Amino acid sequence: MRSASTSKTSVLGKGLAAELQFGGMLAASLRADFRFAPLNALFLIGVFVAGLVLHLSTYPFSTNAVLLFMGSALALAVILRVAQVWESVVILGAADCLAAYLHLRPNSDVLLGTIIVALVAAPSMQIAYQWERAVVLRFGKFRALRKPGIFVIVPVIDKVARFVDQRIRVTDFSAEMTLTSDTVPVNVDAIAFWMVWDAQKAVLEVEQYENAVILSAQTALRNAIGKNDLANLLSERDRLGHEIQKVLDERTNAWGITTQAVEIRDIIIPRDLEDAMSRQAQAERERQSRIILGTAETEIAEKFARASMHYQDNPVALHLRAMNMVYEGLRQKGSMIIVPSTAVETMGLGALGGLTAFGREAPSKNAGNETPEGSATENAG
Numbered sequence: 001m002r003s004a005s006t007s008k009t010s011v012l013g014k015g016l017a018a019e020l021q022f023g024g025m026l027a028a029s030l031r032a033d034f035r036f037a038p039l040n041a042l043f044l045i046g047v048f049v050a051g052l053v054l055h056l057s058t059y060p061f062s063t064n065a066v067l068l069f070m071g072s073a074l075a076l077a078v079i080l081r082v083a084q085v086w087e088s089v090v091i092l093g094a095a096d097c098l099a100a101y102l103h104l105r106p107n108s109d110v111l112l113g114t115i116i117v118a119l120v121a122a123p124s125m126q127i128a129y130q131w132e133r134a135v136v137l138r139f140g141k142f143r144a145l146r147k148p149g150i151f152v153i154v155p156v157i158d159k160v161a162r163f164v165d166q167r168i169r170v171t172d173f174s175a176e177m178t179l180t181s182d183t184v185p186v187n188v189d190a191i192a193f194w195m196v197w198d199a200q201k202a203v204l205e206v207e208q209y210e211n212a213v214i215l216s217a218q219t220a221l222r223n224a225i226g227k228n229d230l231a232n233l234l235s236e237r238d239r240l241g242h243e244i245q246k247v248l249d250e251r252t253n254a255w256g257i258t259t260q261a262v263e264i265r266d267i268i269i270p271r272d273l274e275d276a277m278s279r280q281a282q283a284e285r286e287r288q289s290r291i292i293l294g295t296a297e298t299e300i301a302e303k304f305a306r307a308s309m310h311y312q313d314n315p316v317a318l319h320l321r322a323m324n325m326v327y328e329g330l331r332q333k334g335s336m337i338i339v340p341s342t343a344v345e346t347m348g349l350g351a352l353g354g355l356t357a358f359g360r361e362a363p364s365k366n367a368g369n370e371t372p373e374g375s376a377t378e379n380a381g
Contacts, residue, residue: 041080048073050114052114062104076096084123126152127149135160137160171194174221181227187267188221205256206255224244
């Protein structure tokens with residue numbers, strides 16, 4: 001008996017492994033028809049547990065039945081989580097019913113009913129999050145646009161074509177090696193803020209609307225770069241982003257998508273051109289500094305010319321001004337100042353300096369000649 005149950009368990013494990021592999025192939029080749037969330041898996045396992053309790057209350061206890069019930073529940077939950085297509089529900093349900101019938105006949109009616117109820121009811125319960133809208137198709141035609149919360153779809157007949165996220169999205173895009181209007185190659189990185197305001201249009205009228213938005217944004221960015229020169233790109237990023245946003249919004253509005261803003265993140269220019277622009281900016285600053293210095297010299301000369309008109313017929317005022325300048329210079333810089341000879345003659349500083357120097361030297365000479373003259377007088381006396 002143990003060997004028989006062990007062989008049946010190994011066969012069941014191989015069958016479940018084959019089902020998992022088959023479900024993975026379906027998930028890779030087909031688009032999801034519904035969302036199999038943790039709540040769906042919990043509901044499916046709950047149905048199998050209820051069926052197992054009903055089976056054990058109707059028929060004698062069997063380890064094989066317990067393994068089949070719980071193994072089928074876990075395997076189907078995993079496969080439906082991976083595949084999420086109605087084809088997997090039908091094919092795997094039929095395979096599981098066949099395996100249950102072969103292992104539990106003639107006591108397989110409860111397990112068969114449990115499999116059918118679980119596979120029909122579990123995927124039919126769908127949940128849309130607060131920021132989502134679910135586009136439901138029936139026999140390939142648009143059926144309804146479901147709002148957030150729990151909703152029910154008809155098994156096999158209905159299909160959730162897409163859960164559309166209606167939050168604001170941020171998409172980065174770039175234009176590499178694009179020529180400006182003055183034939184300068186640049187690489188521009190930008191980001192776009194956009195959102196889906198009509199999920200029905202976005203899903204039914206555009207295939208992969210995310211890629212459509214990105215490609216449209218890249219095209220609009222390249223066109224904007226080609227219409228502007230490098231100076232405008234570097235100095236007017238906000239205007240360029242507004243132009244791209246306007247063009248992109250006009251194009252995507254028919255798809256139920258609105259573009260709220262486009263921002264230019266970075267503009268990369270060639271290294272050689274960057275060095276040349278740096279040298280040009282440095283030369284421009286040097287030119288401006290020289291212009292400012294020349295303007296200052298001109299203004300100073302004009303001020304001196306106006307001041308000379310006040311001193312032209314007033315020599316006393318000119319004399320006082322010169323004396324004040326000499327005094328300020330001596331007070332701040334020390335006891336030595338160099339002034340033009342004309343200024344010295346005008347202020348009479350030559351005679352004053354000579355008298356001052358003579359006054360300082362005369363006493364010293366008299367002090368030195370006092371003794372000889374006295375001795376000479378005494379000798380003469």
